[in-house]
Amino acid sequence: MDSRHELEHEKMESAKDKVIGAISETMDLYGLTRSAGKLYATMYFEDEMTLDEMRQELSMSKPSMSTSVRKLQEIEMVKKVFRRGSRKDVYVAEKNFFRSFMVFYCQMWDREVKMNMEAIHQAQKELSELIEDTNTSKETRQEAQEHYDLLERSKTYYLWLEKLVASIRNEEIFEFLPKPDQNELNHKNS
């Protein structure tokens, strides 16, 4: 009876491990280390976890769990929740991948747009000075102009990326690309 139960448990773990492996392997896309990915994937199958439970489950140190969990919180893949009774901190994984997608990419793309637009702005200012300075040699002026135009054209992309972020935040993107409903799943299940 006990070995029976043991067997069930093993099979369940084996099933979970397949998904945990895949998730943590693709987590590099989100700038996470393998262990942080594994931690998230583990939490994905649990209601909630404390640091000690994580440490035990992954056989790693508590500070390790602490830092991984913080990184996961930064991209909102994990939230701290309040549980009266337990004085340990309790964490839950975000199980809605749509939300994870939104938070992560909006965060990243915003950063990309902001940083690069700022740099472009500054660079263009300097290039303009070169172009407008009558002492500038002909060759230099031409090169400056070419770089200026290249940067100017690139703004199109950043502007577009900004609009993409907005359409994700306000969920308009789901009008263009609806979330599939459960029925659409089956014919994928061959």
Next chain:
Amino acid sequence: MDSRHELEHEKMESAKDKVIGAISETMDLYGLTRSAGKLYATMYFEDEMTLDEMRQELSMSKPSMSTSVRKLQEIEMVKKVFRRGSRKDVYVAEKNFFRSFMVFYCQMWDREVKMNMEAIHQAQKELSELIEDTNTSKETRQEAQEHYDLLERSKTYYLWLEKLVASIRNEEIFEFLPKPDQNELNHKNS
């Protein structure tokens, strides 16, 4: 006259460096190292470059350039081009950020969907066996069912991601979110 030219050059480099810095800093999003990012950003301002020019420009070794360039080629941010006359390999940077966006994210998201869908499929098979086995204990069966359902729901996301990739590949996404034209840029230029 010569110091004049020196000054122009310095200002040009300073302008470029602002953008190069910003690009290489945001390149971590694309899983590139700082140096690979810097290399790409440097090439962005050049028509074409040989390994030796890269090495000189970044003051790094040639094997280093070789590996960075290969990584950049993998995500199609750099292409090798044929130039008769020169027997060195000649590379050019992809300057169209839209294309870089498409290639990179489609590649990554495809990988994510493929890996995870496959894992889900296998895991669900095992979970089904547990659920259908009449010897399985009640608690185990319930847990297996919960995990099964969780995985089933997650497919919605992967299916959506797949559609997103498709709409990027066939450019339908630009009907929903048009690329801004040059005119729209100016009011951003405050």
Next chain:
DNA sequence: AAAAACGTTAAGAATTTATTTAATAAATTT
């Protein structure tokens, strides 16, 4: 108030990743 539990920080060890130098292979020129 003392002791215990908890999470985090700090410091050091271990592993991994990136970079360089040296060696090799392939191609081109003389």
Next chain:
DNA sequence: AAATTTATTAAATAAATTCTTAACGTTTTT
């Protein structure tokens, strides 16, 4: 064919990251 040029591979070194143990500060319990 020998010598030179070019890119890549291999081995060694350097640098950066990740992880652990130990120490700290805070909160809670007794």
